[in-house]
Amino acid sequence: MILNLDTSFKPLGENQVLFDSFIFSGGEPHIKIKSDLKNTEEVTITVRVTSFNDFGMLLCAIDAVKRSGVKNVHVFLPYFPGARQDRVMVAGEPLTVKVYANLLNNQELSSVTVFDPHSEVTPALLNNCKTITNYTFIEKVLQNIGKKALLISPDGGALKKIYKVSEYLGGINVIECSKKRNVTNGKLEGFKVYEEDLGGEDCLIVDDICDGGGTFMGLAVELKKKNAGDLYLAVSHGIFNKGIAALNEHFKKIYTTDSFRDVDGVMQIKLEEVLKS
Numbered sequence: 001m002i003l004n005l006d007t008s009f010k011p012l013g014e015n016q017v018l019f020d021s022f023i024f025s026g027g028e029p030h031i032k033i034k035s036d037l038k039n040t041e042e043v044t045i046t047v048r049v050t051s052f053n054d055f056g057m058l059l060c061a062i063d064a065v066k067r068s069g070v071k072n073v074h075v076f077l078p079y080f081p082g083a084r085q086d087r088v089m090v091a092g093e094p095l096t097v098k099v100y101a102n103l104l105n106n107q108e109l110s111s112v113t114v115f116d117p118h119s120e121v122t123p124a125l126l127n128n129c130k131t132i133t134n135y136t137f138i139e140k141v142l143q144n145i146g147k148k149a150l151l152i153s154p155d156g157g158a159l160k161k162i163y164k165v166s167e168y169l170g171g172i173n174v175i176e177c178s179k180k181r182n183v184t185n186g187k188l189e190g191f192k193v194y195e196e197d198l199g200g201e202d203c204l205i206v207d208d209i210c211d212g213g214g215t216f217m218g219l220a221v222e223l224k225k226k227n228a229g230d231l232y233l234a235v236s237h238g239i240f241n242k243g244i245a246a247l248n249e250h251f252k253k254i255y256t257t258d259s260f261r262d263v264d265g266v267m268q269i270k271l272e273e274v275l276k277s
Contacts, residue, residue: 078259
């Protein structure tokens with residue numbers, strides 16, 4: 001059976017486990033399972049985590065399901081929170097991804113499934129972790145574009161994954177790029193495209209997360225300087241905290257999934273479609 005905590009997000013099927021949920025006036029999440037689960041062996045819980053309260057609701061749901069008599073509880077987290085904080089850069093900071101992983105590991109879950117994790121650190125920290133790659137998502141993006149495009153790696157962190165995508169898709173050419181972050185002010189600078197002339201070919205930048213979008217806009221400018229054709233952007237997890245208006249000035253079309261939230265003004269491919277393929 002499936003418990004979709006976000007009733008507008010049903011990547012694994014319909015909401016078969018009935019429940020009520022609300023937030024107490026003090027801010028605490030609460031849930032009450034309404035379905036009879038006494039004879040249920042397995043339940044998979046899905047949720048889009050956009051705040052710590054969403055994660056708190058997930059932990060409450062896990063406990064409630066177990067107290068209902070379910071022995072095997074699985075969790076599907078398409079976007080794993082804190083995954084970008086997978087190393088300590090400055091003394092005094094937390095290893096945030098481990099904080100979230102420890103909370104889930106303490107639940108003794110049968111499995112935790114994550115879609116396109118930010119790095120190998122997330123699955124390494126999670127017990128009984130399964131991952132879903134972005135291969136099918138990018139395949140669907142290219143089908144929608146309807147023509148050939150170079151795959152653009154925005155930085156070294158994305159390089160390993162993008163070559164695996166290329167291999168899955170039959171060996172599409174990959175263009176390597178890089179950037180630097182100014183440690184004094186946090187701004188991105190020094191964008192580089194390691195190809196002198198792109199010959200007017202269309203380009204698809206592939207990455208896991210788009211938050212503010214500065215990386216992709218800075219890279220778009222450099223790609224155009226190197227004679228790029230139409231520019232496209234595909235990110236598995238679209239946060240878009242600054243909106244998409246500025247991004248749309250650089251890209252012919254932007255693609256994402258519904259792993260984090262529903263977004264207007266972009267081409268959103270539902271995870272339900274990705275998982276069925």
